[in-house]
Amino acid sequence: MGSDVIFGQYIKGDSVIHQLDARMKIIIAILYIVIIFLAHSVSAFILLIVATAVFIIMTKIPLRLLLKAMKPLMIIIIVTAIINMFWFTGKTLLVKFWIINIYLEGIINSLLIITRIILLIMATSVFLTYTTTPLKLTDAIEYLLGPLKVLHVPVHEFSMMMTIALRFIPTLIDETHKIINAQTARGANFTSGGLISRAKSLIPILIPLFISAFRRADELATAMECRCYTGGDGRTKLNVPKTSCADWIFLLVIIVLGVAVVLLNTFIPIYSM
């Protein structure tokens, strides 16, 4: 049941991108997002589309799955595109109807914005959510935020909370199913009635779930104490993250891409936004 749930959208694989150090992947993803925002001309966008396509091919993730990630954002993309198209004032008027003026520049602009949004989603999917396990991401974030410990930010505690949350999600999902089955067996009805009565029918699920979650938390705390857990100080790690040659090559490629985008913006400014 719940144990089959995959969190985030991690897709198992052994590609180069899968094997990159999670810390480097976070840095690369952030840089890449910045680069996508830097792009202003059609030429720069074409370069980025090609680069992203290459990254996608490298992950060996089926395109179908990547497109699935877009689905929930489709409405936002369409609305943004339409608004941009109608409100943009350019030089070449294409359609004039009542108060609506559509310019060629408007259409190109919306296309570029759509491309930008799609590229942003692809970049984070390819480098982070699709190719990095949530656990590695958590560890990497803990490492990257490490310097904040000096300012007494509880970085380790947050990452421990994340780890435990990830660990218990399948357990609690299983438990929810059990409670639903138990309450259904006792005559509870979760599927009919209006919105309010349905919301009310969730109470007999949520209360036992919360009680059991608190009991689990209590037992887990005892178990952790028994295993000598005293917080983040003085802890070591089983798997120490290591940056390999590939990590640095990737970083270099991204930096080169960034420079190229800036140059293309300046020297080949076709339909600049």
Place this chain on the structure above:
Amino acid sequence: MSIVIKAENLNFSYPETESTPKVDALKNISFEIEEGTFTAILGHNGSGKSTLAKILCMILESQTGSLTIMGKDVNSENITDEEIMDIRKEVGMVFQNPDNQIVATIVEEDVAFGCENLGIPSVEIRERVDNALKEVGMYEYREHPVAKLSGGQKQRVAIAGVIAMRRKCIIFDESTAMLDPIGRKDVLNIIKKLNREHNITVILITHYMNEASMADKILVMNEGRIVASDTPEKIFGDPQKMWDIGLDVPQTTEFLYKLNHYGYSFPITVFDPEAVAEIVSKEFSSVE
């Protein structure tokens, strides 16, 4: 052999709360546990056995009496946090619910958790984790997500976590209670192996009589007191006494005991079903 745990007149009561009255969980408990032995603690629900386990792990603190673990007086006023930590490094506990004691999502990460807390260097943690996983037969599962394992497998991972910390004494608090028969058998075999081959002191809290029969010594608890403390042969040698306090004896003992009512004189403290079958068939074939 040296004494690992020595308890004298321990008392513990849970304080009164709004909904529950004060409960005296332990009343004048005294016992000794020797290094490398296998002790079973028997008792039905509410007999105080889990409370005792928590005190031995220093999750709870007994109110009166003295408790010496690994030569350190745990109940004294001036015990430091460091000394408590030192004892925790030596005394581990495996709990009843396999789900609620596993911290990490990946098997090997969880086994490493205790070692990481102790600040052991990564290379050594890797070695300890691999060895511990091989010991419990879960090495092939080292990169599996914990959520997909069965109860017995999770419990073996939990045991591996304790082994990796190289503890001298392990307390199993009804660790087999939530497992299916196969899972129970696996876990029990590992417990036996740890005790026999690695000389780890084992304290097994259980209400399965056949599990208790494997021990060197049994402590029987009833309503917060230790009512009997002896070898399995002596404890189960008097089934009526066990039945009187609402506990049971191993099925083999009950079977032989009831046969003896019909005029036979079988030794009732044989706990291995195969051995019982042999004794009984021998007796019956000689009658013919």
